[in-house]
Amino acid sequence: MPAQLLSGRPVADAVFAEIRPRIAALREAGHPVGLGTLLVGSDDASAGYIRMKIDKAEELGMTAPHIHLGDDASQAEVEDAVRALNEDPEVTGVLVQHPTPPQIDFEAAMLRVDPDKDVDGLHPVNMGRLALGMPGMVACTPAGIERLLAHHGIEVSGRDVCILGRGTTLGRPLALLLSQKRPTANAAVTVVHTGVPDWAEHTRRADIVIAAVGVPGIVRPEHVRPGAVVVSGGVRYAGRRLLPDVDESVAEVAGAITPRIGGVGPTTIAMLFKNCVDAAERLAAGGA
Numbered sequence: 001m002p003a004q005l006l007s008g009r010p011v012a013d014a015v016f017a018e019i020r021p022r023i024a025a026l027r028e029a030g031h032p033v034g035l036g037t038l039l040v041g042s043d044d045a046s047a048g049y050i051r052m053k054i055d056k057a058e059e060l061g062m063t064a065p066h067i068h069l070g071d072d073a074s075q076a077e078v079e080d081a082v083r084a085l086n087e088d089p090e091v092t093g094v095l096v097q098h099p100t101p102p103q104i105d106f107e108a109a110m111l112r113v114d115p116d117k118d119v120d121g122l123h124p125v126n127m128g129r130l131a132l133g134m135p136g137m138v139a140c141t142p143a144g145i146e147r148l149l150a151h152h153g154i155e156v157s158g159r160d161v162c163i164l165g166r167g168t169t170l171g172r173p174l175a176l177l178l179s180q181k182r183p184t185a186n187a188a189v190t191v192v193h194t195g196v197p198d199w200a201e202h203t204r205r206a207d208i209v210i211a212a213v214g215v216p217g218i219v220r221p222e223h224v225r226p227g228a229v230v231v232s233g234g235v236r237y238a239g240r241r242l243l244p245d246v247d248e249s250v251a252e253v254a255g256a257i258t259p260r261i262g263g264v265g266p267t268t269i270a271m272l273f274k275n276c277v278d279a280a281e282r283l284a285a286g287g288a
């Protein structure tokens with residue numbers, strides 16, 4: 001039986017349908033809803049992603065102030081730009097596009113983002129809120145994956161979820177998120193990584209395998225139990241071609257699997273905008 005395809009597009013559409021009226025209501029009441037983006041350097045792929053986010057923001061009726069600094073920007077210039085976005089009342093969400101040029105300390109720049117405008121959910125304050133189960137901005141790719149599984153009716157609660165990778169943008173926050181006590185989470189989460197040579201022993205036991213590595217094709221059919229749910233979350237690009245962590249042949253054994261294109265990616269973008277609208281509503285209500 002062919003694997004059920006876990007498309008991210010209908011999930012993203014559902015999120016957009018949910019936030020459109022909320023954006024309209026904010027605008028009608030005279031409140032700003034804006035995604036402020038900062039791009040440092042001239043990487044083509046990054047410029048393309050930023051363009052896509054700005055176009056989507058405008059299509060949703062949001063403003064999208066943008067700051068673009070050159071390849072040779074200094075740390076001080078980057079942090080000044082972050083401060084300008086933080087202080088701009090039109091900006092309710094701030095995004096610093098990753099990666100930045102080598103002379104820039106991305107984490108130090110992230111620390112300067114106002115946690116209540118941190119739509120990427122990557123600021124240590126928001127990571128801390130996630131770890132403590134406090135309300136706050138959740139990183140977009142993990143939030144999108146929880147939503148994707150819920151949308152497609154994949155039961156997560158009480159089941160064995162194995163996450164491959166412990167990176168700060170995906171594996172680490174996803175493990176925190178899916179172990180929270182909520183109906184669409186509540187899982188028995190295992191995290192495997194480069195320190196676990198027999199990682200396949202763990203993935204083979206899991207009901208749900210989530211790859212969050214960024215190593216193309218690392219997950220192969222022999223690494224998953226027949227019928228398991230497989231989510232390909234890691235992104236690596238060769239030029240503009242997306243190379244997923246999960247090899248295409250896994251579809252022959254999986255019970256359900258994300259497609260190479262139109263899987264986790266669209267849900268990530270949708271959650272970015274949902275975070276931005278959540279932030280705008282909190283700011284409109286007079287603080288976080």
Ligand SMILES: Nc1nc(=O)c2c([nH]1)NC[C@@H]1CN(c3ccc(C(=O)N[C@@H](CCC(=O)O)C(=O)O)cc3)C=[N+]21
Pocket residue numbers: 049095096097098099120140235240241242260261262263264265266267268269
């Ligand atoms: N501060 C920051 N936040 C980010 O969220 C962030 C970032 N920096 N830097 C770059 C990565 C990459 N990223 C993508 C999100 C969605 C798709 C996406 O929707 N891709 C489509 C198209 C795939 C294709 O045709 O290549 C898909 O998966 O179907 C791709 C890439 C967000 N990133």
